[in-house]
Structure formats: C-alpha cells, structure tokens
Amino acid sequence: MVRRHELTDAEWEVLSQALSGRPRLDDRVVLNGIVWKLRTGTAWRDVPARYGPWQTLYTRFRRWALDGTFTRMLAAVQVEADTAGDIDWLVSVDSTVARAHQHAAGARKKGQGAGDEVHDHALGRSRGGLTTKIHLVCDGRGRPLGFVLTGGNAADCTHFEQVMDAIKVIRLGPGRPRTRPxxxxxxxxxSSRKIRAYLRKRGIGHTIPERRDQRANRRRKGRTGGRPCGFDKQLYKKRNVVERCFNRLKQWRGIATRYDKTRESYEAAVTIASLFLWLNPL
Structure with a gap:
C-alpha cells in the first residue's frame, strides 16, 4: 500500500532510471523519506523510522543534490514530455519569495571576501528577515522549465536572462537542447528596454505590460520616444499559470518556508517539487 506523500509504482519507474551509481535496495524507501520530509517541512531527525535512519536520508539527499541526480530526473521527465509534444511553449516568467526559517542561517560562507548570505546561499536580508526568491519560468500548463535562486531582496528584471538560460530541454537523438520558447x-x-531588446534579438515574442512611468516618459519625448509596446490583453490573461505553479510548489512546506542552510540543498528541494509537478500535471 502506498502511503501519503510516497511514490507510486509509475513514478518510481520513471525516477529510478536517473539514479547514478550502483542501485541500492533501499533507494525507493530513501526517496520516499526525502519526499515526505520536504512535503511536511519537518526536521530530518523527525522523519518516521519506516524510512530508515535520518542520517542515511540526509546523506543520500546531499549526495544526490551535489551529483546532479535530481536535475537529471527533472530533465528526463521534460524530455519525455517534449518527445510526446506535450510542452506548451507559451511560457510565463515570475518570482516568489520564501521566508527563511532561523535554522536556514549560519552556513559556512564560500569564496574569499564574501559579503553576506545573499552572495553565498541565496539568502537576502530585509525588514522581514532572511528570505529567498525563486525566479521561475514555466510552460503553458504551469510546469517549471527552469528556475534560479537569489536573495529575496533581488529585483526580478536583473535575473531575467539567467532564468531564460535555465531553459534546456534535451531532445532525443541528435540536436541541441531547446532553449527558446x-x-x-x-x-x-x-518591462525594461534591456529585456525587450534581448527577446527581440533571440526572436522570442513577448507580452509584457509597460509601466506607467515608462509610458509617461515616452509621451513626454514625443516622436523621439519611440512607438508604444504591443500588448495583447487576452493573451496576457494566460499568465496566471505561473501563479498556479507557485501555488502548487508552496503546497510543499519545505519550499514555502526554507529550512535548508545551503543553496544546493534548497535548490534540490525546489527541483524535487518541480519534478512532481511534471509527474502530476494539472
């Protein structure tokens, strides 16, 4: 019997193919424990004993996070969807903020002359405390194609190109991964000149409303202000899929509140949650 938050046989069949190294008999049990932990947001020490020692769960989670196992799992389900023609390439981009728990702070800083946590582990300090921002792009069915983590005080527009670069859907057979929606x-x-120029250069159509101050500035310049940006109000209504995507991601309590100290661990947690959005689409 499959318990709540555990993998079905169909899900395990898909994910087991991406496990690296020699397969272990308890891999499915361990992965179930990892998913249970992230779903509930509990501490590693409090994961039920039926999933094995918590030290094993944490060690396996870190190993799979660092060697790219979870990333390969996500890439595999995206490849399968793309091969079946199931990806809607009318994509939406946005960001959401996750409050960091007090236990998320204190990880060892990386590099020489590192500043605060925002440069090391995607934690930003503001009036509300430490937060992490998930910049994400999803397909037309609300499934994540790529994401980038930053501190919660980072502006959306400054990381737009990074988010776009995160789109890499590998294709079966020869050919480069698809990166352009x-x-x-x-x-x-x-809404910025830089972003619109970037999209035009890559030949990507876009529907982004112009800010009020930008419209006023353009009108003030008269003929030299340029033409108004095209905007399709009906098409823009479909952007709600990214909001629904965030809503589903934050049903995972380990995502809605960040408990992980390191960028790699929280990135792996978001990858796992994204993976299940592909396995169980709307």
Missing amino acids: DHILGDKGY
Missing part, C-alpha cells in the same frame, strides 16, 4: 508572458517587473 515561442512566446513569453511577464508582468511589469520585466
């Missing part, structure tokens, strides 16, 4: 939807936070 057909059209992109974004809110006013992405």
Whole structure:
C-alpha cells in the first residue's frame, strides 16, 4: 500500500532510471523519506523510522543534490514530455519569495571576501528577515522549465536572462537542447528596454505590460520616444499559470518556508517539487 506523500509504482519507474551509481535496495524507501520530509517541512531527525535512519536520508539527499541526480530526473521527465509534444511553449516568467526559517542561517560562507548570505546561499536580508526568491519560468500548463535562486531582496528584471538560460530541454537523438520558447508572458517587473531588446534579438515574442512611468516618459519625448509596446490583453490573461505553479510548489512546506542552510540543498528541494509537478500535471 502506498502511503501519503510516497511514490507510486509509475513514478518510481520513471525516477529510478536517473539514479547514478550502483542501485541500492533501499533507494525507493530513501526517496520516499526525502519526499515526505520536504512535503511536511519537518526536521530530518523527525522523519518516521519506516524510512530508515535520518542520517542515511540526509546523506543520500546531499549526495544526490551535489551529483546532479535530481536535475537529471527533472530533465528526463521534460524530455519525455517534449518527445510526446506535450510542452506548451507559451511560457510565463515570475518570482516568489520564501521566508527563511532561523535554522536556514549560519552556513559556512564560500569564496574569499564574501559579503553576506545573499552572495553565498541565496539568502537576502530585509525588514522581514532572511528570505529567498525563486525566479521561475514555466510552460503553458504551469510546469517549471527552469528556475534560479537569489536573495529575496533581488529585483526580478536583473535575473531575467539567467532564468531564460535555465531553459534546456534535451531532445532525443541528435540536436541541441531547446532553449527558446515561442512566446513569453511577464508582468511589469520585466518591462525594461534591456529585456525587450534581448527577446527581440533571440526572436522570442513577448507580452509584457509597460509601466506607467515608462509610458509617461515616452509621451513626454514625443516622436523621439519611440512607438508604444504591443500588448495583447487576452493573451496576457494566460499568465496566471505561473501563479498556479507557485501555488502548487508552496503546497510543499519545505519550499514555502526554507529550512535548508545551503543553496544546493534548497535548490534540490525546489527541483524535487518541480519534478512532481511534471509527474502530476494539472
């Protein structure tokens, strides 16, 4: 009997193919424990004993996070969807903030002359405390194609190109991974000359509303201000899929509140949650 938050046989069959190294008999049990921990947001020490020693769960989670196992799992389900023609390339981009628990602070800083946590582990300090921002792009069915983690005080527009670079859907057989969507939807936070020029250069259509101050500035300049940006109000309504995507991701309590100290661990947690959005689409 499959318990709540555990892998079904179909899900395990897909994910087991991406496990690296010699397969272990308890891999499915361990992965179930990892998913249970992230779903509930509990501490590693409090994961039920039926999943094995918590030290084993944490060690396996870190190993798979660092060697790219979870990333390969996500890439595998995206490849399968793309091969079946199931990906809607009308994509939406946005960001959401996750409050960091007090236990998320204190990880060892990386590099020489590192500043605060925002440069090392995607933690930003503001009036509300430490937060992490998930910059994400999803397909037309609300499934993550790529994401980037930053501190919660980072502006959306400054990381737009990084998010776009995170789109890499590998294709079966010869050929490069697909990195370019057909059209992109974004809110006013992405309304900038740099972003629009970037999208035009790559031949990507976009629907991004112009900010009020930008419209006023353009009108003030008269003929030299340029033409108004095209905007399709009906098409823009489809941007709600990215909001629904965040809503589903934050049903995982380990995502809605960040408990992980390191960037790699929290990135792996978001990857696992994204993976299940592909396995169980809307």
